[in-house]
Amino acid sequence: MNYLLSKDEMDAAFHSISMDFKCYGAVEREGEVVFDRVNSFGGISEERSRYAPKEFLISRNEDVLVLGTQDRKAVFGVKSCDLKGFYIMDRQILGKDPFYTEKRRNTLFANFVCNEPCDGGFCSSFGGPVLDEYDLQILREGEMYHVMVSEKYDGYFSSFQREDSSYFTSFKEEFNRKAEPLQVEGVEDRMKWDSKLWKEYASRCISCGACNFSCPTCYCFDLYDEGGERKREWDSCILGGFTSSSAGNIRNGLDERLRQRFYHKFVYFKRSKDTYLCTGCDRCVEDCPVDIDIKEVITHDYSGE
Ligand code: SF4
Ligand code: SF4
Incomplete structure (x- = not known):
């Protein structure tokens, strides 16, 4: 489903998600954007984090004889290129690697769709920043937020103003045209x-x-x-x-x-x-x-x- 929310409404949606999940977001710390605990939507950075938030799913180092239960986490401000990487990893290890699977199933990722192509990045060569697989993707237009929500998390947004998917569709076409994708196919x-x-x-x-x-x-x-x-x-x-x-x-x-x-x-x-x-x-x-x-x-x- 697609929704159009004001900043205050995004805060309200964040608040209801935070009742069920421990919330993390991209935040600036000592000159770098990293992921840390957040308690409001307003403090989340739109800049890309220094590192991909891969550690939410695969620890750098862990004891494989101890498979603990995971807290439910919601991670806001992931960039689409990083999030798409996790959907690709799913094809190889989801359901096979119990540590990854436990974390993956308990983590909601909210990706912030980039408004402009970044320097060096070539996501448009792989479809661009509007993803086909997602939990919750957020595209800011001025003071308003276009939100695309998967069925699993639609309940957090169903009281807000619905819109059709045309904004995301035309944004995606325009972004990929501007970004001049590489010829990857073949x-x-x-x-x-x-x-x-x-x-x-x-x-x-x-x-x-x-x-x-x-x-x-x-x-x-x-x-x-x-x-x-x-x-x-x-x-x-x-x-x-x-x-x-x-x-x-x-x-x-x-x-x-x-x-x-x-x-x-x-x-x-x-x-x-x-x-x-x-x-x-x-x-x-x-x-x-x-x-x-x-x-x-x-x-x-x-x-x-
Ligand atoms: S390709 Fe570059 S980043 Fe990779 S191992 Fe070699 S030097 Fe390091
Ligand atoms: S450009 Fe491709 S290979 Fe390089 S870090 Fe990103 S996803 Fe991995």
């Missing part, structure tokens, strides 16, 4: 196994793993024992130990590991799950200390090599 067929890109990237990459850790679609973890606990923590396919086992390492070369990352995102996942493992958020580009840009993997002329 990249799974264009990419080349022995492209010179992988060695060129390997000559610069320092194997820090930041590209994976910042990505809202990356879900890999490592398991280890520590002090009587069995733990897991975020892992990265770029790190040398990722595929290391007692039988050796199947991807010893950094060029092979970089190729794996891009092939997983644009070839393997597309062929197995019918979607790319990327939302165009540009976080991996922003966080890469040596300026490796995933957009080049999409636009590179492989046939010209």
Whole structure:
């Protein structure tokens, strides 16, 4: 359902959600936008957070022998590119990873739809900031808020003024036209196994793993024992130990590991799950200390090599 709310009405809707959920929002702290507890709609930032709010669903480090129950959480101010990453992760791990599944089912995400394309971001290449899957998406127009609510959470908004979906539809068309999407479709067929890109990237990459850790679609973890606990923590396919086992390492070369990352995102996942493992958020580009840009993997002329 679609609704049109004033700022005061958004506060009222937030208040009724906060009766059932612990509320978090994007807020500015010491010059950075991070997620923290919030007690009103008014204090939530429209700026993109420094990091994707992936930790609401996958802890950086946790004991896998203890599956606790989760509080119900509502997270406001998530950007659409990050939220879309969670819907993509759902296809791989929802219902299979009990820790993720428990948190996912108890978390409401309210995404703030960007009014303008951001620098570097290329979400329009993957459909743009108006999502097809959502809990609650909010698009501010001046002092008013257009809200699109899933059936599950419609009860929090049903007393407000309804509108049809045409504002979101025309906004989406205009946004994607302005943002000039990249030609992603078919990249799974264009990419080349022995492209010179992988060695060129390997000559610069320092194997820090930041590209994976910042990505809202990356879900890999490592398991280890520590002090009587069995733990897991975020892992990265770029790190040398990722595929290391007692039988050796199947991807010893950094060029092979970089190729794996891009092939997983644009070839393997597309062929197995019918979607790319990327939302165009540009976080991996922003966080890469040596300026490796995933957009080049999409636009590179492989046939010209
Ligand atoms: S742009 Fe980079 S960080 Fe963002 S979803 Fe794609 S691969 Fe992940
Ligand atoms: S962020 Fe850049 S330097 Fe670090 S592992 Fe990824 S590609 Fe390599």
